[in-house]
Amino acid sequence: MPTAIAVTAPDLLLPPPDQHTPPAAVLQTPQGRTTRPLEASLSDMHALLERHGYVIVLCPSSLPSQALHRLHTVRGVLESDRIALLDLDLPPLGIAVLALQLRQLSLCDFSPGVLASAARLLSHYIYAGAVLNSVTKLDRVPVSLKQHAKSWVPGSQFAVLASPKAQLIRLGGAGQGASLEGPGFATRLVLAKGQLQSDWIANSLARSWQVQGIAEAPLPAESARWWATGKLLEFAAAIPDISVLYQLVSSVKREECHWCGLELIGDRCGFCSAPLKQHENHSRPNGVLTPGDQRKAITS
Template sequence: MLGSVAQRVPDAADPAALLTFLDGASAALARTGAVLVVHPAWRADAAVKLVRRARMLLATDRIARMPLDLPPLALSLVADQLAYTAPHAPPGVLASIAPHLADRLFAGAWLASVAKLERGQAKLGQHMRSYLPGSGFMVTSAAETTVHRITGAKPVQDIARRPLDPVLMLAANAQGDPDWLERQLRPALQAVQVTSVAAPPLSAGFWGSGKYTEFVAFSGHPHDLHHVMRSVHCVRCPWCGEPTALPACPFCGEKQPRADAPPQPEAQPGPAPRPGTAHAPAAPPRQTPATSP
């Protein structure tokens, strides 16, 4: 929610979540005039219904949603980054920078087993080794999910891109291997600090295991968020006026004109009307947005 620390809705599918969300959304609308709901793209149905019902019951289009394809801990971090940035940027800009913040993270988990991992391409041999005692896997989730079997020769997979220095890490342990994270992954990422946090409620389901150590690494540089905001070019939505860089306005749903679209030629004036036949032009009908969030 904008203008405050990001508030959590425990389970959007729970009927009681609607009442909790309505109370929080009403307060946020009165305080800041807008609400941005960040939710996992891989569990979107409940969030879509929640936002639609809230918009209808509160009679407002100032509640938007932003789906992100991130693991639970990384998703929680981006929500907090947006809440931190909210006092300094319009809500449409916040929605626009959310995917860029997600791209700058390095997120994943240590798993004892990948036998029930639904995301990523775990090989048959990795599935079989999941049943052996002492097995461990490093699973990263970025543009695509990758699975690496941890061995003594290669305890950490190759890291092609790491966050800007100084690198900070959040870690949530649930019967996993925090020693691996501290002794192997932290040096590989050159992280200066690891902070332990509570495990998100959706983590076990996302990773397909009750034994995991989830992590997310991000830049602690004071200008990193500022750089992201400056690199995203927003224009005002022609329908509601909200600044956005997304294909469709997150609030009114209006599709935005492409930035690279060629300019339309100006209309050429027609022949002058004959005397006594000119009429005032009729006002064009008001159009409605083609889509809704």
């Protein structure tokens, strides 16, 4: 069985593009609780390990601390070095897109260690953002005093890009023709509609980014907390071609973790979090390719 990819909520699952992509495991917290019962958490994780051998859990940075502590407790009680807990600073819809990519790559010939550390690499190729009605409480990207003040103007809307590089523009008025700096490679855009009406993503952003298609998904429950407002439209553009994703991961030098012995790419093991030894580290942080190498990997 391929390495299990797990998410912390069912709304972080996107439908697969084919019948071969394996499903993700959902480590769901019961409604009205901040954590799952310990016995249930241990039982579910043990079953995943027995069936798949290794488990990679994608944890949004907005996950409540109690839920994250519970995952670490489960790993500690099971005394397992085969559970990777990846704390990723992607918006929730970006996490869902990344989970789908890892599910697809889990069918390839990558070892569990490479697959886990590939999550950090692939997150740099996911353009994740949102259209918001207000940025007064937003602390995920820098907000200027002028932009903060304009949030109080009725009808204001802002386009925000959180990853891979923070950007923020005001829509309408002087910013009518403004756009966010987008990817230089082919992407497919996923759109999740919340309590906000706007055609800017479909009519303007998708055209300027030259996306190859738009798919709609339910808005993750975590999105309102991540973006600090319930009135939003969330989007994420990413590479849809599994062969391109495979080439990206394959093109990065592999190392052996000096602590747990697993293969990895980048500068840190996804399972035990041990960094590469200083003499092993190289000049490409997190396994991210240089711009020239990015073009070679994506177009080859």
